[in-house]
Amino acid sequence: MDFDEIGQMLELMHRHGLVEFELERDGARVRLRKPERAPAVPAPPPPGDVSAARTETDLTVVQAPILGTFYRASGPEASPFVSVGDVVRTGDVLCIIEAMKLMNEIKSDCDGEVVEAFIESGQPVQYGERLFTIRTHV
Numbered sequence: 001m002d003f004d005e006i007g008q009m010l011e012l013m014h015r016h017g018l019v020e021f022e023l024e025r026d027g028a029r030v031r032l033r034k035p036e037r038a039p040a041v042p043a044p045p046p047p048g049d050v051s052a053a054r055t056e057t058d059l060t061v062v063q064a065p066i067l068g069t070f071y072r073a074s075g076p077e078a079s080p081f082v083s084v085g086d087v088v089r090t091g092d093v094l095c096i097i098e099a100m101k102l103m104n105e106i107k108s109d110c111d112g113e114v115v116e117a118f119i120e121s122g123q124p125v126q127y128g129e130r131l132f133t134i135r136t137h138v
Contacts, residue, residue: 006030006032009021009023009030009032010032013032013034018034019033019034019067019126019127019128020032020033020034020067020127021033058135058136058137059115059133059134059135059136060109060110060112060133060134060135060136061130061132061133061134062094062106062108062109062130062131062132062133062134063128063129063130063131064097064106064125064126064127064128064129064131065097065104065106065127066097066099066104066127067097067099067124067125067126067127068097068098068099068100068104068124068125069097069098069099069122069123069124069125070095070096070097070119070120070121070122070123070124070125070131071095071096071097071098071103071121071122072095072117072120072121073121074096080121081093081094081095081096082094082095082114082117082132083114083117084114084115084116084117085113085114085115086113086114087111087112087113087114088108088111088112088113088114088134089108089111090107090108090109090110090111091107091108092107092108093105093106093107094106094107094108094114094131094132095131095132097125106131108134110134110136111136112134112135112136112137113134113135114132114133114134115133115134115135116132116133117131117132118130118131118132118133119131
């Protein structure tokens with residue numbers, strides 16, 4: 001493999017939105033992976049009438065920062081860290097993602113109410129996959 005072929009692999013990753021790419025050919029192996037980025041947190045809405053209807057801007061989607069196995073609780077018999085309807089604060093643990101035998105706590109980046117959970121415990125998750133939706137301004 002030469003640098004032109006690696007450049008073509010990078011272009012392929014970019015064009016198809018791939019996070020990771022691996023190729024083995026003729027005894028040579030190349031593995032490419034995009035760096036992990038923290039999910040973006042939307043800017044707070046402008047001040048206004050408190051009685052105004054809630055909008056989509058009040059929702060924050062928590063995405064998987066890594067790929068691995070999703071767990072809603074610390075163990076099989078333990079209660080889930082959060083459930084739909086729970087109020088969370090910044091820094092509260094929402095779930096765990098196991099990657100390469102390491103347990104990674106996924107914490108809330110905002111205060112709010114959990115309004116949706118997308119993944120069942122024990123299921124694999126991909127980088128950027130939606131885990132929870134949190135309504136801010138509760």
